[in-house]
Amino acid sequence: MNFKRLTLLLLALCPFLLAAQTITSPDKNFSMKFELVNGVPTYQLTYKNKPVIKQSTLGIEAKNVPSFTDGFTVTNTAQVSVNDTWEPVMGEQKTIRNNYNELAVTLTQAKNNNRYIVIRFRLFNDGLGFRYEFPKQDGLSYFIIKEEHTQFKLAGDHKIFWIPGDYDTNEYAYTTSKISEIPGLQKKATIEINAQRPIENPSVQTPSMMKSQDGIYINIHEAGLINYPALQLNVDATGFVFSSHLTPDAVGNKGYIQTPQSSPWRTIVVSDKATDILASKLILNLNEPTKYKDVSFIKPVKYIGVWWEYFVAGRSTWAYGKENNVKLTDDFSKLTPNGKHGATNERVKEYIDFAAKHGFDAVLVEGWNIGWEDWIGNWKEEVFDFVTPYPDFDVEMLHKYAESKGVKIMMHHETSASATNYERRLDRAFQFMKDNGYNAVKSGYVGTIIPRGEHHDSQWMVNHYIHVAERAADYGIMVNSHEAVRPTGLNRTYPNWIAQESARGTEFEAMGGLAPEHGTILPFTRLMGGPMDYTPGIFQTDLSYYGTGSNQRVNTTLAKQLAYYVTMYSPLQMAADLPDNYNRFLDAFQFIKDVAVDWDDTYVLEAEPGDYITIARKAKGKEEWFVGSITDENKRTAKVNLDFLPKGKKYTATIYADAKDASFDKNPQHYEIKTITVTSKTKLDQFIAPGGGFAISIKEAAKK
Amino acid sequence: MNFKRLTLLLLALCPFLLAAQTITSPDKNFSMKFELVNGVPTYQLTYKNKPVIKQSTLGIEAKNVPSFTDGFTVTNTAQVSVNDTWEPVMGEQKTIRNNYNELAVTLTQAKNNNRYIVIRFRLFNDGLGFRYEFPKQDGLSYFIIKEEHTQFKLAGDHKIFWIPGDYDTNEYAYTTSKISEIPGLQKKATIEINAQRPIENPSVQTPSMMKSQDGIYINIHEAGLINYPALQLNVDATGFVFSSHLTPDAVGNKGYIQTPQSSPWRTIVVSDKATDILASKLILNLNEPTKYKDVSFIKPVKYIGVWWEYFVAGRSTWAYGKENNVKLTDDFSKLTPNGKHGATNERVKEYIDFAAKHGFDAVLVEGWNIGWEDWIGNWKEEVFDFVTPYPDFDVEMLHKYAESKGVKIMMHHETSASATNYERRLDRAFQFMKDNGYNAVKSGYVGTIIPRGEHHDSQWMVNHYIHVAERAADYGIMVNSHEAVRPTGLNRTYPNWIAQESARGTEFEAMGGLAPEHGTILPFTRLMGGPMDYTPGIFQTDLSYYGTGSNQRVNTTLAKQLAYYVTMYSPLQMAADLPDNYNRFLDAFQFIKDVAVDWDDTYVLEAEPGDYITIARKAKGKEEWFVGSITDENKRTAKVNLDFLPKGKKYTATIYADAKDASFDKNPQHYEIKTITVTSKTKLDQFIAPGGGFAISIKEAAKK
Numbered sequence A, B: 001m002n003f004k005r006l007t008l009l010l011l012a013l014c015p016f017l018l019a020a021q022t023i024t025s026p027d028k029n030f031s032m033k034f035e036l037v038n039g040v041p042t043y044q045l046t047y048k049n050k051p052v053i054k055q056s057t058l059g060i061e062a063k064n065v066p067s068f069t070d071g072f073t074v075t076n077t078a079q080v081s082v083n084d085t086w087e088p089v090m091g092e093q094k095t096i097r098n099n100y101n102e103l104a105v106t107l108t109q110a111k112n113n114n115r116y117i118v119i120r121f122r123l124f125n126d127g128l129g130f131r132y133e134f135p136k137q138d139g140l141s142y143f144i145i146k147e148e149h150t151q152f153k154l155a156g157d158h159k160i161f162w163i164p165g166d167y168d169t170n171e172y173a174y175t176t177s178k179i180s181e182i183p184g185l186q187k188k189a190t191i192e193i194n195a196q197r198p199i200e201n202p203s204v205q206t207p208s209m210m211k212s213q214d215g216i217y218i219n220i221h222e223a224g225l226i227n228y229p230a231l232q233l234n235v236d237a238t239g240f241v242f243s244s245h246l247t248p249d250a251v252g253n254k255g256y257i258q259t260p261q262s263s264p265w266r267t268i269v270v271s272d273k274a275t276d277i278l279a280s281k282l283i284l285n286l287n288e289p290t291k292y293k294d295v296s297f298i299k300p301v302k303y304i305g306v307w308w309e310y311f312v313a314g315r316s317t318w319a320y321g322k323e324n325n326v327k328l329t330d331d332f333s334k335l336t337p338n339g340k341h342g343a344t345n346e347r348v349k350e351y352i353d354f355a356a357k358h359g360f361d362a363v364l365v366e367g368w369n370i371g372w373e374d375w376i377g378n379w380k381e382e383v384f385d386f387v388t389p390y391p392d393f394d395v396e397m398l399h400k401y402a403e404s405k406g407v408k409i410m411m412h413h414e415t416s417a418s419a420t421n422y423e424r425r426l427d428r429a430f431q432f433m434k435d436n437g438y439n440a441v442k443s444g445y446v447g448t449i450i451p452r453g454e455h456h457d458s459q460w461m462v463n464h465y466i467h468v469a470e471r472a473a474d475y476g477i478m479v480n481s482h483e484a485v486r487p488t489g490l491n492r493t494y495p496n497w498i499a500q501e502s503a504r505g506t507e508f509e510a511m512g513g514l515a516p517e518h519g520t521i522l523p524f525t526r527l528m529g530g531p532m533d534y535t536p537g538i539f540q541t542d543l544s545y546y547g548t549g550s551n552q553r554v555n556t557t558l559a560k561q562l563a564y565y566v567t568m569y570s571p572l573q574m575a576a577d578l579p580d581n582y583n584r585f586l587d588a589f590q591f592i593k594d595v596a597v598d599w600d601d602t603y604v605l606e607a608e609p610g611d612y613i614t615i616a617r618k619a620k621g622k623e624e625w626f627v628g629s630i631t632d633e634n635k636r637t638a639k640v641n642l643d644f645l646p647k648g649k650k651y652t653a654t655i656y657a658d659a660k661d662a663s664f665d666k667n668p669q670h671y672e673i674k675t676i677t678v679t680s681k682t683k684l685d686q687f688i689a690p691g692g693g694f695a696i697s698i699k700e701a702a703k704k
Helices: A179-189 A274-279 A282-286 A345-358 A395-404 A419-435 A459-474 A506-510 A518-524 A558-567 A579-584 A586-594 B179-189 B274-279 B282-286 B345-358 B395-404 B419-435 B459-474 B506-510 B518-524 B558-567 B579-584 B586-594
Strands: A005-010 A020-024 A030-037 A040-047 A050-057 A060-062 A072-086 A096-109 A115-124 A127-134 A142-148 A151-154 A159-162 A175-178 A203-205 A208-211 A217-223 A231-236 A241-246 A256-258 A265-271 A301-306 A362-365 A408-414 A440-444 A478-482 A497-500 A572-574 A599-608 A612-619 A624-631 A636-641 A651-658 A671-678 A683-688 A693-700 B005-010 B020-024 B030-037 B040-047 B050-057 B060-062 B072-086 B096-109 B115-124 B127-134 B142-148 B151-154 B159-162 B175-178 B203-205 B208-211 B217-223 B231-236 B241-246 B256-258 B265-271 B301-306 B362-365 B408-414 B440-444 B478-482 B497-500 B572-574 B599-608 B612-619 B624-631 B636-641 B651-658 B671-678 B683-688 B693-700
Touching: A020 A072, A020 A096, A020 A115, A030 A050, A030 A072, A030 A096, A030 A115, A030 A127, A040 A265, A050 A265, A096 A282, A115 A282, A127 A282, A142 A241, A159 A179, A159 A203, A175 A179, A179 A231, A217 A231, A217 A274, A217 A282, A265 A274, A265 A282, A274 A518, A274 A599, A301 A345, A301 A408, A345 A362, A345 A395, A345 A579, A395 A408, A408 A419, A419 A459, A419 B419, A419 B459, A459 A478, A459 A497, A459 B419, A518 A558, A518 A599, A518 A612, A518 A624, A558 A586, A558 A612, A558 A624, A558 A651, A558 A693, A579 A586, A586 A651, A586 A671, A586 A693, A599 A624, A599 A636, A612 A636, A624 A636, A624 A683, A651 A683, A683 A693, B020 B072, B020 B096, B020 B115, B030 B050, B030 B072, B030 B096, B030 B115, B030 B127, B040 B115, B040 B265, B050 B265, B096 B282, B115 B282, B127 B282, B142 B241, B159 B179, B159 B203, B175 B179, B179 B231, B217 B231, B217 B274, B217 B282, B265 B274, B265 B282, B274 B518, B274 B599, B301 B345, B301 B408, B345 B362, B345 B395, B345 B579, B395 B408, B408 B419, B419 B459, B459 B478, B459 B497, B518 B558, B518 B599, B518 B612, B518 B624, B558 B586, B558 B612, B558 B624, B558 B651, B558 B693, B579 B586, B586 B651, B586 B671, B586 B693, B599 B624, B599 B636, B612 B636, B624 B636, B624 B683, B651 B683, B683 B693
Parallel strands: A301 A362, A301 A572, A362 A408, A408 A440, A440 A478, A478 A497, B301 B362, B301 B572, B362 B408, B408 B440, B440 B478, B478 B497
Antiparallel strands: A005 A072, A020 A030, A030 A040, A040 A050, A050 A151, A060 A142, A072 A096, A096 A115, A115 A127, A127 A265, A142 A256, A151 A241, A159 A175, A159 A208, A203 A231, A208 A217, A217 A265, A231 A241, A599 A612, A612 A624, A624 A693, A636 A683, A651 A671, A651 A693, B005 B072, B020 B030, B030 B040, B040 B050, B050 B151, B060 B142, B072 B096, B096 B115, B115 B127, B127 B265, B142 B256, B151 B241, B159 B175, B159 B208, B203 B231, B208 B217, B217 B265, B231 B241, B599 B612, B612 B624, B624 B693, B636 B683, B651 B671, B651 B693
C-alpha cells in the first residue's frame, strides 16, 4: 500500500569535496544551501526564490571537550531522496506522506584529531528539518553542551505570534508584534504564572509563528526532543536573528551527550499559505516510528470529568479537608471535611451516569487522592502517593459502577512538579491503575521542579516524561500530561502519550480569560508539536451564573466551543463543562456527542493566525465529516467549500452557528442549529459572531 | 521483660518561666545547662565537673521565613526520665539499655506571632543528644533552612582524628592533629578521591573523635538522619569552636522543612575511658524503633564474593567487553570480550562451591550485569539496568546451582551515583531479585550524583537511601550500601539496611594502602554511626604475589585481618580474599568460618583511638565468645581479661596470633595458632606485632 521511492545519490568521495552543497525540495519550491565559511558551517533557505533564512551559522559549544563550532572541513556528503507513507496509530490523517530530499554533511576537525560530526538536512515540500549528529568514534564518547549555536537569520522584521522564553512554563498569553518590538514588549508579555522561570534576555519560545511582510508564513520549532534540553530562541531584534538557547540543568549545563547521539531536529515550516502550515506533517515525519510492539491499548478518548467545577470559584475543591498542612502519613479520615470536596462517590456516580447516557468513553476525576490540602507552592517532595483515595471516594465501588455502565474512570496524577516523588512511586501508581481498571492517566506538573534546580524543559525532565510514557506503555496505559515540556511530535514514537496541555488552555478562561484570538493562534504555535488537551466545551461561559462570587467569563460564544473540537486537534477530547449545563443545551451538546476524535483525513479550508481557522475532517473509518470554524474578536463570514466530500452523493449537514446577535461578550449562548442537504459542490458562506465560531456535522443523507 | 520507669516532671506553667534549666545524667556525671542569653538559646555540658562544651549557641537560620535564632522567650519546659531496654533485630548486644533524663524547652518568638520551636535534650550516662523540633502550628507549615547554627565550643585544643569536610565522600584517610592544626593540614588531608566535593573553609566530618589533654574522650556526630541534609562541622581553630555546616542541595538550600518535623539529633558521646566510647549505644537509642511489621527476613550474613580480584591489578574486570562506550540498548553479546571478565558462570560456581564447603551464607557477584565498560566518570544517567546479565553470566542456572548448595547469591547494584536511574528502575530491579532468589543487595554510589547538583550527603540523597531501604523491605531484601552518606544509627529504624561502607575500607589497601592505625580509628569514628562492611579477611597481603604488575600491599598482618571480624562490628561480614588464598591458610581461615556475626553481648576490653582496640563478644544464642585485638604500627602486648566468661567453667580458647617476627610490612603471614584452656579468671598477655592483631575463639571445653 505504501508508495516508496528511495534514491541514494552518494557523492563520490573525492579529495576536494565541495564546501558548499545545495538541495531543493521535491517540488523545487525550497532551496537549501549548506556552506562552510572559513571552517564554520552555515545554511540558508529560500522559498520560491525568496530568502527565508539568510546565511546562518551552526555549531555546538562544548564544555569539557573542544567545541563543534569551527575548524571544520567537509569530508563527506551524502544525498538521499525519500518518498513514502506511514500510518499513525491515531491522527489527523490515516496516511501521512513523508517526502524529502536529504543532505548529510560530514564535518571533520583536523585540529581535534579528525573528530567529526554530521549535520543532516531534510528538505520537504513544507519546509526544512536539520539536526546535529555525533557519531560513535574513537576519541568522542561523552561531552557536555555549554550551548547550541544554531542561527535563524530571518529575512525581515516579520510579524510574530510569541510567548516569552521560559524554562518552566508555556502558559503565557500570546503577544503579536514585529520581531523588532519583542524587547520592548518582553516585560509586559511575561505575565505572572506559577513557578515561572523567564529568560532574561529577549527571547521567545517555540513553536514560533511568523509572517513576513510579503506574506510568507514561517514556523520554527523542533522535532523529536529526546534526551536533550528543550530549545528556546534568543532574539536579536535589530538583525532579526534568532539563535538557539537550550534550557540549562541544575548546574547550568545544557546537555549530556554520549555518542552515538543526535540533537532533536530544528524545524522550519514555510508556506505562502497559512493553511499549509496547519496541514504540515513535517514535525511528525521527523520523529522516529514507534518501537512499541503492542499499540492495541491506544485508543481515542472522549471524556467528561470532575474538573471545571474546581475552576468555578467557591463551587468545589480538589481538597477534602480544611487543613492547610498535611502529610501522606496523616490519617485523612481525621481531617475536618471542608464540605466542598468535588470527587465524592455521589458526584462521580452522577458523572458516570451522564457519560454512559451520552456515550463518553471516560470520566476524569481530579481530587480523588489524598494530599490536595497543601499541594501547591511549597516545593514539597512527598505531595501525593497516587494510590490512597480520600475517605469519600471508594475506588473499588466506583470502578465496578463505571464498569457496569461501560465507562472508564480516568486516573489523575498531579505531581506538583515533584518528579522525584512520582518516579519513586510510579510502578505502584501504574499497578494500582491496572488493578482498578484505569487505562489512561492525566498527569500534572504544577510547580517548581524537584529535583530542585531542574526545569520543566531541562534534559532531566525531558527524560522523565519519556520514562513515564514508556513505563505507562508497559502497563497498557495512555498518558495525557499537563504542564510538561511542549510536544515535538513524540506522539509518533510514544503513541500512548496521546495528548498534552503545555500551553494556556481553557482553565485560564476561569482565571482572567483568554483573548478571543487565542484559539486562532494555538494551532499555529503549540499544536504544531502535537495534540492538545485544550478541554473545550464550556457552554456556561459567564461564571457569575453560579452565584459563587466569580465574575470570570469565557471569551467565546457557545458555538465556538463546539468548533474547537475540530480546530484543536487531539485524539483525546474533553467535554469540559458540568453535566447540568449540557442538560440545558442538549441540542448543541449533540455535536460534542457526534464529533469524531480520530480521523481519516483533514482539510484546512481557511486560516490566518490570530484571525480565523476553518478545518474539515473525515472521521476515521466512517462516512462522516466535521467542520469547525472560529474567528477572533471580529465577526466574519467563513467560506466553506465542501469539495472534500465524495462526488455525486447527497449529505445532511447540521450547522451549529452563532446567532446574529451573539458575541463572546454578549449573548454568547445565542446559537442556531439548522440542517441542510449538501454535496461536494456546496459552498457555504457562514456567519461567525465576534469571538464566535460554528461547527458542522455531515453524514450521508440516507442515514438520516 | 523490659524494665521501665518513666517520670514526668512537667514544670508548672508560670508567668516567669526560668530562662535557665539544668539537667544531670542518671549517674550524675554529666550536667547540661540550657540558658537563654538575650533571647538566644545556649547550652553547655560538663562531665565530672569538667567543661566539655562551653556555653554554645543554638539556632536555625531560615530562608523564606524569619530565622529561629533569637528573640526567644522560654514558654514551657518539661523534664522526663526514661530507663528502659529494647532489643535490636541484630546487634552487638541482645538488649540495649536506654536511660536518660530529658529536658524539652519550648521557645517562642513574640516578634514572629508567637511562633515556637522545641529544643529537646537527652542526657545519658554516655553523653548528650539534642535536636530542634518544629511543631505543627498556625503560621508555621513550611520553611527552607539557610543554615543550622549549632555550636560546639570545646574546652581546649584537643587531639582530633579527622577527615576533611566534604559533601560527597567519606573515603578520606584520617589525620591526627590538634584542633588548632586543622587549617594548616586541611589541604594535605584532602587527598584526591573520585567525585569529591570538599568544603573550602576549615571543616571536618562527623563522627569526629577527640581527646582532651586531661584524657576526656569526646565524639560528635548525629543520630537519625532522616529528611535533612548531613551535618558537617566548620572549625574555628583558634577558639576551638565547631559549628554546624549542613550539606547544600543543587540550589544551595540546606533543608526543606514541613511541620511537624525535627532535625536529626546532635550527639556528644563523652567519657574518660575510650572503651566507653566504643560501648556507647547513645546514637542507636536516639533513633526511632522500626516500623517494619515483618523483620523475619533480616538475618546476619557471612559472605564471600567475586570482588577482591577486581582490585588485584590486571587479574579480572567488572566489564565484559573491550569497548569503552556502551549503551544499555547495545547488544552486549556483540562486544569484544576482554578475556578477563570476573563474573563468569565458571568462576561464580567455584565461589559457590567454596561458600558451600565452608558454610558461608552468600556469594557476592559484582560485574554480573551489563554496563561496566564505561560506568565511571562520565556523569552518565543510564548506566545500568540492574536486570540484564552479561552473556557469560546465566542468572537462572546460577540461582539453581547456588540453591542446590544452600548458598545465596548476593545481588550487586552499582548505581554509578545515578540515583535517578536507580529510582526509575528500582521496582524492576527488586522484582528481578525476588524472581531469582536474591535476598540481599550490595549497592554502590561511585561518582557524581544525578540528579545533578545534589550531593551524596544532601537531603534529596538522604531521602533516596531511605526510600531504597524501605522499598527493599517491601520486597524482603537486605541492603548494604557503599558510598552512601555515613550512618547515623538508622539500622535501628530500617533494620534491613544492615550495613554500609561510607568510609575508607579494605579496597583502599589495594589503592595505596591504609595506615596501620586506620583500623584503630574507624570504630571511634565511622562505626559510631553503624555497622561497616569493611570487607576484611585479606590473607595474601602482598599483591605483587599475583605477578600482575601490582606493587600494592595491605598494611596489616594476616592475624590482624582475623581480629577485624570482632573489632569492626557488622552483622554482615565478608571474607574478602580469593578462595585460593584461603585454601593456602585453612588453619587461620577456620577463625573466619567460626566467628559469629550477631551477638548477645560485647565487652570492650581495651581501646585507644589510633593505637589499639581489644573487644570480646558473645555469639548470639550460643555459649561461644570471640576476641579481636589490633594495634597500630607499634607492637604491643594486649591485656585480655576473660572475666566476661561465666564463672566456674572451663573453656577452650583458640588463639590466632602474630608470630614474633611478623609485622605489617615483613612476614605478615607469619602467625601462630594455639589452643589453651581458660576460665573467667584467666588474664592473657598477648603479643601483637607492628600493624598486627590477634583473634581468639572460645568454646565450652566439653564440646571440644
